[in-house]
Structure formats: structure tokens, C-alpha cells
Amino acid sequence: MKNSSIDSIREFNRYYTDVIGLLDQHILDSPFSLAEARIIYELSHQPNCTASDLMIRLKMDKGQLSRILETFRRRGLTARKKSKLDGRAAHLSLTGKGQSEFEKLNQASNDQIGLLIKKISTDDQNRLLNHMTEIIKILNQSL
């Protein structure tokens, strides 16, 4: 592959790093860190997953994860019930309060994206989505 192509990919990476940083800014207005918000998102989408599942999916240190989950429990955001199948593991879920916190984060995240694309024509929005799904398809050949 040509060097200029690699440069283009790297330019996109820098550009999109900024986009992601921008879109994550709403988390600063929430009572959660980025890591915490990602955990809450996962818990909402993978109910009853274990800490190990989160560790793998979010590539997070298990010590750090364990501590965050402990604060969630103390804050009344999550419930845990011991696994029947594995006495070491516990299944995690959001409580009503945790779910409601998720929904706030989720709404803020949607709003931020809405803001990003509201000035873009419907046609271009559709093109944008198409480019994104195509990138995923192509990169999935490698990942």
C-alpha cells in the first residue's frame, strides 16, 4: 500500500479522535467518568453479564473495574446476584436508578449527535451512515 494512503488513514484517525472527543464531552456534565459511562452502557445492553465479560469487552483492568462496580453498588446503580453455575462469578444488572442514569446519558449522547448532524442534508446524512457501515464491513475483514 502506498504511503500516502496510510497517511490518509492516519489523518482520518486524528480527525475522528477529535469527533469522538467532542461527542464524549457531555459526560463531563454527568456524575460519571468516561470509563463509568461505558460500563453503564454495557450493563444496559448486556444485562446479567459478569465483571469478566465487561473486562474483556471494555479491555479494562480488573482492579479498576472491580472498584468502579463497587461504587456503583454503593450508589445503588447496580445489583449483583451470584451465578448458580460459577460460585466465583456474579451477574450484574442496572437497578431502576441505574437504568434511569443510563437513560440520561443515552439521551445526552443522542442529543450531542443530533447537534453534530442537524445542519447536514438528509442525503448527506444517509451517505454518512453508508460510509460508516462500509468502513466497518471492510475493516471487519481484518479485525
Next chain:
Amino acid sequence: MKNSSIDSIREFNRYYTDVIGLLDQHILDSPFSLAEARIIYELSHQPNCTASDLMIRLKMDKGQLSRILETFRRRGLTARKKSKLDGRAAHLSLTGKGQSEFEKLNQASNDQIGLLIKKISTDDQNRLLNHMTEIIKILNQSL
């Protein structure tokens, strides 16, 4: 915009966050942190910029930046010369050693991308580049 479209964008964001994390992994094998590597990249591409320029471009706290630049100076990676026009500001540049460190990082970064796309056909690689440049064009209508 439809909610499902926003969801697709968010899915892409999560996906691409992982891609970027993967591609940044080589920095763990270097003597630099991610923030340091980004500063070195900028210094190499914007020679004689000031700390303020870096602060704006990298959206980094000026205290943190000041400290990193001080370690660079002590490590012999950067040189600074006082601005003629503004007695408070200093123009920064990479020394030979700094430039050589940049080149190591740069090569590792290129290698990592090469690894990512080597299994992708030339046609798909070209499509990938096209999708990326188109995304930038579309989002630039907002940013």
C-alpha cells in the same frame, strides 16, 4: 433524523474507538505516553509552534503541557527559542534526537496500519480511503 440513524453513528463511534485504541497500542512499547506522542507529532508537523498553539490544537491543559515540554527539554528532544515578537512566548522545535524519536513513532504507527489493512484487497483499500475522506467532507459541514 431517525433514532436508528443515530444508533448507527454511535455504533460506528464505539467500533472506531476500538480501532483507534488498537492502532495506538504501539505507543505502549515506546518511551512516550499517548499525550507525549501526540505532542511530538505536532512538533514535527508544526515546527516553531508555541506551547499555546499546542494547547489549542491538542486541547490539552496548559499545566500538563508545560510539564511535558519541560521533560522533553531535559531529555534533549526539543529546543526552544524566545519569540522576537512576543517576549512571553517560545517557539518549539524537535532536536535531531527528537526528530529521530518522532521517526520511530511514525514508523511504528505506519506499520500498525499496514498490519491492519494488509489482508484487504486493493479495491477495498481504495474504497476504505474514499469512505474516510467522504466522512471528513460531510462532517466538516458541521465542525
Next chain:
DNA sequence: TAAATTTAGTTGATTTTATCAACTAAATTA
């Protein structure tokens, strides 16, 4: 099946990063 190893999760100690405020000195504005 008993011993050895691996895995899930917790905890402690430490380091790395990031944040925030106070401060100096030069530049700009009023």
C-alpha cells in the same frame, strides 16, 4: 480423587495523568 493450575473477583500500593488555582512577566486594551 488428590494435587496442581487456572479463573473470577477483591484489595493494597503505587504511578501516571489530569485538573485547578495561584503566580510572574510580557502584551494589549481602555
Next chain:
DNA sequence: TAATTTAGTTGATAAAATCAACTAAATTTA
């Protein structure tokens, strides 16, 4: 010329991440 703003440094903390040691349950293996 006084008041304000800006560039950069420094100190004090806080937040985040890393690493290792440890318990207890599960799995492997000999």
C-alpha cells in the same frame, strides 16, 4: 498609565490506570 488579558510555570490535589498479592471457586491432570 492603569487595568486587563495572555503565555507560560509551578504547586497542590484529585482522578485514573497499573501491577501485584491474595482468596475462593472451578478446572485440569496425573
